[in-house]
Amino acid sequence: MSTEFPKATIVGYPRIGRRRELKKAVEAYWAGRITAAELEATARELRTTTYGRLSALGLDAGNYSIPASFSLYDQVLDTAVTFGAVSDRFKDLYDAEGSLGLDAYFTLARGDKERQPLEMTKWFDTNYHYLVPEIGPDTALSLANDWILRDVAEAAEAGYSVRPTLIGPVTFLLLSKAADEAPAGFNPLTRLEDILPLYVELLGKLADAGVKWVQLEEPSLVADQAIDEAEVAAAVERSYAVLATETSKRPAILVTTQYGSLGSLLPVLAGTEIDALHIDAFKGSVPTASELAKLGNTTLVAGVVDGHNIWKADLGVAAQKLTELEATVGSLAVSTSTSLQHVPHDVEDEQQLDAQLRSWLAFAEQKVVEVVTLSKLIGNPGAIDAEITSAAEVLSSRAGAAGVNRKEVRDRAAALSSSDFSRGDYNARLAAQDEALGLPALPTTTIGSFPQTAEVRSARARANKGDLTAEQYEQLMKDEIKRVIDLQEDLGFDVLVHGEPERNDMVQYFAENLDGFDVTVHGWVQSYGSRCTRPSILWGDVSRPAPITVPWAQFAQSLTEKPVKGMLTGPVTILAWSFVRDDLPLGETANQVALALRDEVSDLEAAGIKVIQVDEPALRELLPLRKADQPEYLVWSVDSFKLSTASAAPSTQIHTHLCYSEFGAIIDAIDGLDADVTSIEAARSRMEVVHDLESHGFKRGVGPGVYDIHSPRVPGQDEVSELLEKAVQHVPARQLWVNPDCGLKTRGYAETEESLRNLVNATVAVRAQLEAPVS
Numbered sequence: 001m002s003t004e005f006p007k008a009t010i011v012g013y014p015r016i017g018r019r020r021e022l023k024k025a026v027e028a029y030w031a032g033r034i035t036a037a038e039l040e041a042t043a044r045e046l047r048t049t050t051y052g053r054l055s056a057l058g059l060d061a062g063n064y065s066i067p068a069s070f071s072l073y074d075q076v077l078d079t080a081v082t083f084g085a086v087s088d089r090f091k092d093l094y095d096a097e098g099s100l101g102l103d104a105y106f107t108l109a110r111g112d113k114e115r116q117p118l119e120m121t122k123w124f125d126t127n128y129h130y131l132v133p134e135i136g137p138d139t140a141l142s143l144a145n146d147w148i149l150r151d152v153a154e155a156a157e158a159g160y161s162v163r164p165t166l167i168g169p170v171t172f173l174l175l176s177k178a179a180d181e182a183p184a185g186f187n188p189l190t191r192l193e194d195i196l197p198l199y200v201e202l203l204g205k206l207a208d209a210g211v212k213w214v215q216l217e218e219p220s221l222v223a224d225q226a227i228d229e230a231e232v233a234a235a236v237e238r239s240y241a242v243l244a245t246e247t248s249k250r251p252a253i254l255v256t257t258q259y260g261s262l263g264s265l266l267p268v269l270a271g272t273e274i275d276a277l278h279i280d281a282f283k284g285s286v287p288t289a290s291e292l293a294k295l296g297n298t299t300l301v302a303g304v305v306d307g308h309n310i311w312k313a314d315l316g317v318a319a320q321k322l323t324e325l326e327a328t329v330g331s332l333a334v335s336t337s338t339s340l341q342h343v344p345h346d347v348e349d350e351q352q353l354d355a356q357l358r359s360w361l362a363f364a365e366q367k368v369v370e371v372v373t374l375s376k377l378i379g380n381p382g383a384i385d386a387e388i389t390s391a392a393e394v395l396s397s398r399a400g401a402a403g404v405n406r407k408e409v410r411d412r413a414a415a416l417s418s419s420d421f422s423r424g425d426y427n428a429r430l431a432a433q434d435e436a437l438g439l440p441a442l443p444t445t446t447i448g449s450f451p452q453t454a455e456v457r458s459a460r461a462r463a464n465k466g467d468l469t470a471e472q473y474e475q476l477m478k479d480e481i482k483r484v485i486d487l488q489e490d491l492g493f494d495v496l497v498h499g500e501p502e503r504n505d506m507v508q509y510f511a512e513n514l515d516g517f518d519v520t521v522h523g524w525v526q527s528y529g530s531r532c533t534r535p536s537i538l539w540g541d542v543s544r545p546a547p548i549t550v551p552w553a554q555f556a557q558s559l560t561e562k563p564v565k566g567m568l569t570g571p572v573t574i575l576a577w578s579f580v581r582d583d584l585p586l587g588e589t590a591n592q593v594a595l596a597l598r599d600e601v602s603d604l605e606a607a608g609i610k611v612i613q614v615d616e617p618a619l620r621e622l623l624p625l626r627k628a629d630q631p632e633y634l635v636w637s638v639d640s641f642k643l644s645t646a647s648a649a650p651s652t653q654i655h656t657h658l659c660y661s662e663f664g665a666i667i668d669a670i671d672g673l674d675a676d677v678t679s680i681e682a683a684r685s686r687m688e689v690v691h692d693l694e695s696h697g698f699k700r701g702v703g704p705g706v707y708d709i710h711s712p713r714v715p716g717q718d719e720v721s722e723l724l725e726k727a728v729q730h731v732p733a734r735q736l737w738v739n740p741d742c743g744l745k746t747r748g749y750a751e752t753e754e755s756l757r758n759l760v761n762a763t764v765a766v767r768a769q770l771e772a773p774v775s
């Protein structure tokens with residue numbers, strides 16, 4: 001293939017829309033408020049607006065610089081429906097023409113009355129979540145959805161030559177899981193020979209449609225896998241031998257490898273006949289000449305602009321990397337390290353931010369400009385000297401700014417000793433807590449949030465606008481807390497929560513109340529499907545100016561005799577779900593946050609709170625993708641959690657909560673958190689996690705979730721009982737807690753009440769079985 005790759009590109013762009021137009025449209029469609037045609041029209045409008053914007057920012061609209069990276073829900077799901085990769089339980093979703101259409105697509109994502117949706121899990125080391133395709137040995141693969149062709153045609157009509165994107169075959173199969181109908185131990189990668197012909201067929205169709213470049217994403221190649229690396233290398237060689245060498249009618253192929261370094265797979269990919277290879281040259285290392293030796297005519301697309309954080313690029317460092325690479329490779333282009341889906345649209349939308357802070361930031365639009373600027377350097381050394389100088393000035397303004405380095409915060413962290421991280425003997429704590437709390441067997445609780453109703457959100461929106469006084473807002477939140485406490489009393493829960501109505505988001509809320517952070521107004525980033533967050537900006541040294549959660553917790557506790565859990569977000573999660581400073585080791589920032597939380601724990605105890613939950617759902621998220629880097633991370637992350645909780649009295653029960661599966665890999669670390677009770681997601685994977693707990697010999701309290709809260713589906717009492725009975729077989733009943741998978745904030749009250757009633761009733765039934773004499 002001789003089509004030249006453009007000098008500047010990006011891996012992908014936010015899809016949700018500058019004002020979350022996509023979120024609003026899909027949610028309206030699900031609620032029956034708009035038609036499929038109206039949804040399609042909004043989506044089309046978003047796609048073409050994006051192409052127009054990217055071309056205005058300097059990406060070449062006529063030359064495949066612009067990726068067609070849109071998705072209605074998730075890019076992995078898009079690839080799954082493209083190839084008809086759906087397991088037996090979804091087979092009926094095919095229409096008469098053998099296609100998977102819009103409603104089939106959303107059923108896979110959200111489930112329906114009879115069945116659970118696809119499992120959702122984290123996307124590499126980000127706060128994005130993808131749907132896990134289910135593949136069995138006999139899953140009939142076919143081209144079952146042609147949205148990719150439609151998008152290309154639609155763009156061409158609007159005057160844009162865009163580059164369609166798909167998950168590449170190796171990553172697609174590595175991200176998939178074995179379907180229910182598959183025999184034990186089945187590995188989806190064994191279906192490689194069956195899926196490659198479909199990629200070939202689709203490449204042919206794209207070529208027929210006049211497409212000159214296609215993007216195949218292979219980020220799994222930067223992460224260590226459970227299977228042997230030689231096996232992955234063989235799959236890569238085979239795939240790209242078929243797609244690049246043996247396929248005559250095809251567009252030129254760009255393979256992207258975002259989120260880290262390819263390591264030993266770099267020469268493998270470089271040795272194939274793909275036309276362009278993207279590497280993450282921001283987080284990953286800059287490859288050496290010998291690693292790139294086999295590249296030949298393949299263009300190296302250097303992802304030197306960070307796609308995952310929001311600091312303005314150090315153009316000098318990026319330029320240096322490009323200069324090194326230019327000396328080594330025949331053909332070079334500039335890109336972001338990852339898709340820009342992880343950052344908000346535009347810094348200019350945040351005029352309320354302090355001007356100095358704003359001057360340090362680059363969101364998606366600014367990053368596109370950085371890429372375009374850096375691409376001018378190729379073949380023209382010195383072309384961007386002025387830009388490099390002003391980028392350096394930005395960095396030095398950050399380094400010297402007030403609040404970035406605060407002596408009292410640094411001194412407190414420096415004075416810590418090992419005793420500050422330890423709570424002492426677990427068994428002694430257990431006895432003290434049993435006495436203090438007097439809970440029944442299989443205690444029931446929830447994870448913290450209750451449905452965030454339209455009323456609650458609108459009250460917050462009105463308070464922010466000044467249409468409600470602080471007192472009026474507080475009263476509305478208290479009314480909601482009372483309703484949540486009464487509901488839990490009525491349902492018969494043992495350990496209650498206040499429901500978190502006062503929190504817009506479990507991280508943003510703390511960021512708003514701690515020094516060292518700022519928050520955005522329009523900085524929405526997709527987390528999964530239609531759900532978004534506004535990651536906070538952690539730019540300075542962190543401290544707590546005043547107690548944060550104490551008055552709410554105290555109020556909730558005053559309404560009931562049952563224990564109410566104090567509810568905090570842990571240091572690792574606060575970091576993971578914020579845009580973190582890049583000028584201090586993460587572990588040090590984590591300890592600053594931990595110390596602020598530690599003071600909050602003490603204040604909650606002093607206010608009479610006996611159970612305190614410190615959520616760490618993102619503990620797994622920041623786990624480095626390479627095994628060699630994991631031990632160091634696990635030390636500082638676990639330490640920061642312990643620092644935040646270790647001052648608690650032995651009789652205070654510390655809970656933690658984690659979601660999003662794959663616990664096996666970090667179960668030692670979860671144990672190392674030394675929380676008295678840990679709740680984890682388990683329902684969507686039907687209690688698979690109890691095997692990990694059993695083989696590990698987990699000794700502390702644990703609540704594997706029995707209710708999948710990520711779908712509107714109500715679990716029946718029998719279903720909950722079955723999950724509980726399974727749990728009891730693998731984990732001593734003495735240790736077990738009963739709870740949903742995660743917080744209920746995304747659910748409605750009707751389904752929540754019914755589900756929680758089933759949960760409590762199932763628990764009562766299983767308790768009775770436990771107590772019944774063995775006959």
Ligand SMILES: Nc1nc2c(c(=O)[nH]1)N[C@@H](CNc1ccc(C(=O)N[C@@H](CCC(=O)N[C@@H](CCC(=O)N[C@@H](CCC(=O)O)C(=O)O)C(=O)O)C(=O)O)cc1)CN2
Binds near residue numbers: 454457503504577746
């Ligand atoms: N940060 C973070 N990451 C996380 C999670 C999480 O909870 N937080 N959970 C996991 C799953 N991810 C999730 C991410 C988002 C949401 C979620 O519910 N997001 C909400 C927004 C939450 C929020 O910030 N709400 C604000 C703003 C709400 C809003 O949209 N207000 C309207 C106005 C409303 C009105 O006038 O009535 C507006 O701004 O347009 C508030 O309550 O104050 C959504 O997308 O709908 C859930 C799970 C993993 N990662």
Ligand code: MET
Binds near residue numbers: 448449744
């Ligand atoms: C994503 S983990 C959520 C934990 C939080 N306490 C909640 O219930 O919403």
Ligand SMILES: [Zn+2]
Binds near residue numbers: 617657658659743
């Ligand atoms: Zn959770």
